[in-house]
Amino acid sequence: MALKIYNTLMQTREDFKPLRPDHVGMYVCGVTVYDLCHIGHARSAIVFDTIYRYLQAKGYTVDYVKNFTDIDDKIINRANKEGLTTSQVSEKYIEEYYKDMDRLGLKKPTHEPRATMHINDIILFIKGLIANGHAYESGGDVYYAVRSFEGYGKLSGKNIEELEAGARVEPGEAKKDPLDFALWKKSKPGEPSWESPWGDGRPGWHIECSAMSTCYLGQSFDIHGGGMDLIFPHHENEIAQTEGLTKTPFVRYWIHNGFVQINKEKMSKSTGNFFTIREILDRYEPQALRLFVLMHHYRSPIDFSDQSLKEAEKALYRGYSSLRLIQYLPVKGKPVLSPDKMNSFTEKISGFEKGFYDAMDDDFNTAGALSCLFDTLHLLNTYLRDSTLSPDQEAVKKLHGFMKSAADILGVFDSDPQVFLTSRKDKRLAVLGITAGEIEQAIARRASLRREKKFKEADGIRSEMLGRGIAIMDTAGGTLWDIADE
RNA sequence: GGCGGCAUAGCCAAGUGGUAAGGCAGCGGUCUGCAAAACCGUUAUCUCCGGUUCAAAUCCGGAUGCCGCCUCCA
Numbered sequence: 355m356a357l358k359i360y361n362t363l364m365q366t367r368e369d370f371k372p373l374r375p376d377h378v379g380m381y382v383c384g385v386t387v388y389d390l391c392h393i394g395h396a397r398s399a400i401v402f403d404t405i406y407r408y409l410q411a412k413g414y415t416v417d418y419v420k421n422f423t424d425i426d427d428k429i430i431n432r433a434n435k436e437g438l439t440t441s442q443v444s445e446k447y448i449e450e451y452y453k454d455m456d457r458l459g460l461k462k463p464t465h466e467p468r469a470t471m472h473i474n475d476i477i478l479f480i481k482g483l484i485a486n487g488h489a490y491e492s493g494g495d496v497y498y499a500v501r502s503f504e505g506y507g508k509l510s511g512k513n514i515e516e517l518e519a520g521a522r523v524e525p526g527e528a529k530k531d532p533l534d535f536a537l538w539k540k541s542k543p544g545e546p547s548w549e550s551p552w553g554d555g556r557p558g559w560h561i562e563c564s565a566m567s568t569c570y571l572g573q574s575f576d577i578h579g580g581g582m583d584l585i586f587p588h589h590e591n592e593i594a595q596t597e598g599l600t601k602t603p604f605v606r607y608w609i610h611n612g613f614v615q616i617n618k619e620k621m622s623k624s625t626g627n628f629f630t631i632r633e634i635l636d637r638y639e640p641q642a643l644r645l646f647v648l649m650h651h652y653r654s655p656i657d658f659s660d661q662s663l664k665e666a667e668k669a670l671y672r673g674y675s676s677l678r679l680i681q682y683l684p685v686k687g688k689p690v691l692s693p694d695k696m697n698s699f700t701e702k703i704s705g706f707e708k709g710f711y712d713a714m715d716d717d718f719n720t721a722g723a724l725s726c727l728f729d730t731l732h733l734l735n736t737y738l739r740d741s742t743l744s745p746d747q748e749a750v751k752k753l754h755g756f757m758k759s760a761a762d763i764l765g766v767f768d769s770d771p772q773v774f775l776t777s778r779k780d781k782r783l784a785v786l787g788i789t790a791g792e793i794e795q796a797i798a799r800r801a802s803l804r805r806e807k808k809f810k811e812a813d814g815i816r817s818e819m820l821g822r823g824i825a826i827m828d829t830a831g832g833t834l835w836d837i838a839d840e
Numbered sequence: 841g842g843c844g845g846c847a848u849a850g851c852c853a854a855g856u857g858g859u860a861a862g863g864c865a866g867c868g869g870u871c872u873g874c875a876a877a878a879c880c881g882u883u884a885u886c887u888c889c890g891g892u893u894c895a896a897a898u899c900c901g902g903a904u905g906c907c908g909c910c911u912c913c914a
Contacts, residue, residue, distance in 0.1 A: 620908070
């Protein structure tokens with residue numbers, strides 16, 4: 355099955371056909387670095403990271419560009435407030451950004467350009483737009499003449515006449531038309547500025563993405579992504595700028611992710627209902643956040659809550675617990691299963707594998723893909739349960755191989771199970787204020803009581819430990835312990 | 841006011857024509873000294889009304905409710 359992508363521009367799913375075979379150019383709008391990232395940024399980052407990984411898994415060489423907006427009003431305000439320079443502010447938050455993204459396990463994009471590193475490209479871009487009549491200078495500012503671009507509104511489905519009614523002009527602006535937007539802003543005294551043919555100033559927000567995307571990916575490229583809220587005006591304006599200059603179709607597939615909501619309301623900095631990535635990662639496993647995001651379709655809004663994070667985390671632990679047992683699968687010796695059963699084991703894995711890739715091909719349906727992953731874990735458990743069954747090498751290899759590829763694409767279940775579970779235990783033990791040594795001692799005491807058939811006392815120890823957050827489990831292979839559910 | 845989206849079991853959620861994945865929780869059972877884990881079984885006719893079709897959660901029309909964009913925003 356071929357990859358299908360929902361294209362915002364066409365408002366429908368289309369077969370994905372990149373400009374060049376085996377190669378994909380992808381640009382994703384990054385963050386404005388004036389503060390810590392919140393989980394809305396995390397969602398977007400996780401979604402496009404997964405798309406990036408999947409395209410690579412399909413064999414494409416992907417040029418993935420994700421920018422930093424490092425000059426902007428918000429950064430200037432922040433700098434003034436803290437008595438820093440704008441570049442000190444942006445440097446600081448770029449550093450914080452990387453800390454968060456690393457914890458989320460994001461693959462590095464091919465390029466991560468910053469607006470301030472491309473001022474020249476931006477100026478050239480604007481010069482071109484003035485030269486061909488799409489932009490005009492006005493008192494040190496440069497504006498894009500929206501009405502000069504015929505296709506304006508084609509991405510967001512907006513009608514230029516209706517936009518007119520809602521448009522407003524800020525005092526001091528010298529636009530010819532209220533819809534026009536700034537490409538270059540004259541700098542006020544004390545603001546960071548760059549020399550330009552129109553005097554000292556700085557770029558407007560939209561132009562940097564046009565300049566940087568085409569700089570790295572060419573006049574036309576395959577995928578441009580970002581949050582839903584960027585459709586208008588940001589991406590609409592990018593199209594106007596870029597196609598206005600190049601007279602060539604800009605982007606083939608526009609991909610937009612849905613919002614994170616809290617209590618069914620859009621997460622918003624202004625209303626204060628938001629969580630930063632790090633306050634969530636201090637409480638939950640990064641992979642749990644990732645799993646939570648990927649258990650929903652990327653275009654749907656998702657409602658964030660402690661309950662849903664806890665659920666994702668439980669599913670994560672359960673999966674890792676099964677995964678850990680793969681190494682105990684008897685791989686030596688001949689299959690004990692009848693050929694029929696052996697075939698059905700292998701066939702089932704093939705079925706899950708196909709289901710996984712079909713789902714991913716269907717507009718990156720990670721939720722559907724994950725169900726195949728859980729099905730596979732379930733099959734594994736079924737298998738492990740019956741110790742008389744020993745699958746042959748081939749089948750185990752197949753299961754293992756599929757799990758690994760799927761985990762690498764989704765970025766969940768891709769850690770070493772033993773390491774993952776141990777680190778979880780260590781972290782939780784510290785919180786619970788108990789050591790592994792204490793637990794082992796309790797288990798030893800309990801074991802001798804059990805040998806003496808003093809079950810009541812033995813159970814007492816178990817419930818005491820449970821009270822302290824430790825679950826004790828007797829298995830055929832000995833007594834194990836784990837962190838108890840809350 | 842304009843444009844767009846969503847409504848599926850107790851909760852979350854996938855599913856764009858052929859009688860409903862998966863996760864979390866629950867219930868019954870197997871296993872266990874008892875538990876836990878795991879396994880087996882079980883829990884929905886898809887907001888409502890009308891239409892198209894041999895056949896609709898899926899297409900069309902209408903109603904109700906919720907949300908987003910139209911201003912900086914992932």
